[in-house]
Amino acid sequence: MTFVQVIDCRTSRFDEMNRLMDTWVEQTKGKRTATHNLIGKDRSDNSHFIEIVEFPSYEEAMRNSKLPETDRIFQEMVALCDEMPTFTDLDIVRDEQLYAANVRRLLDEIGSAGELPPLNDLVAENCHDHDPANEQDTIGLDAIRREMEMWRGAFDFAFTVEDQISEGDRVCTRWTWNATQKGDFLGIPSTGRKVSMTGCTVFRCREDGKIVESWWQYDRLGLMSQLGALDALET
Structure with missing residues (x-):
């Protein structure tokens, strides 16, 4: 704390x-x-x-x-x-500035080059991740790291934070994601294409600033279109 x-x-x-x-x-x-x-x-x-x-x-x-x-x-x-x-x-029992700063650090570290950091200073062990693109929620730091590694294995990418709004224990972050596909993604072989995506994530933090829950919304359909996955459907 x-x-x-x-x-x-x-x-x-x-x-x-x-x-x-x-x-x-x-x-x-x-x-x-x-x-x-x-x-x-x-x-x-x-x-x-x-x-x-x-x-x-x-x-x-x-x-x-x-x-x-x-x-x-x-x-x-x-x-x-x-x-x-x-x-x-x-x-300190509440620090909204710390919450927003930790969210920014998390997004930076997810997209950092090299080995993915442990993230245990930013994400709680029992963190609960909600992503509508996944059939089931991702629960636990280890599972969340595996999900991140899947994205990192498929893309070189970086987040740009466009807006952040903090209220209570929650931080709403609007971001832009720019990437280059370098590996297989959901059965789509590497295209080498440069792609981008916008989204918004609400993070819930506990007293020490660690993230304990997150809700993701992003333009996954637009991403698939940029990767050419929808071409067959359009012809």
Whole structure:
């Protein structure tokens, strides 16, 4: 579960603190586990600052805090504060921005060259995939990976995200798929043709951002036509 630490402090020596943070970033390069960091200044009080640091999990945050560089920089930071800073630890229970970002990452990784990544950081083990082109739903990460491998074996392709709308635990993504057929697809031998397809997928995410359900709608008939599968029916 994503974890966020909020640090509330007051200082009249922010420029020095800012340089200190740059030093910490440099000294912990390749070791720190924070994924995102931002600092805000109170518009009504120029000495009041709040830092928000995001980690993949509480455990990763604790590993970060145990770095010797972190402890040393913390002591120097306290010395620059007008009073002892306060800390608030938060487990993230909803993050719509994370959901949309994970969906984009999934579409990028499905179309990536080389071996298909494990995807277990993006897709839940019990994920339920609804595709009207399939007689039965695809359930479970292993089965979903096999379905993806079928597409990857038949095409070199990439998704372009055209629109994304997030609401609650769902992300609706409108996409364009551009591909070149390189292998057998549903009995159609490789044509080498360049094809494209548009579609829209609704993804449901759980608290940690992993996808647990998806509903696909796309122009499969148009794809088959581009591959020449309908030519015999048209003559």
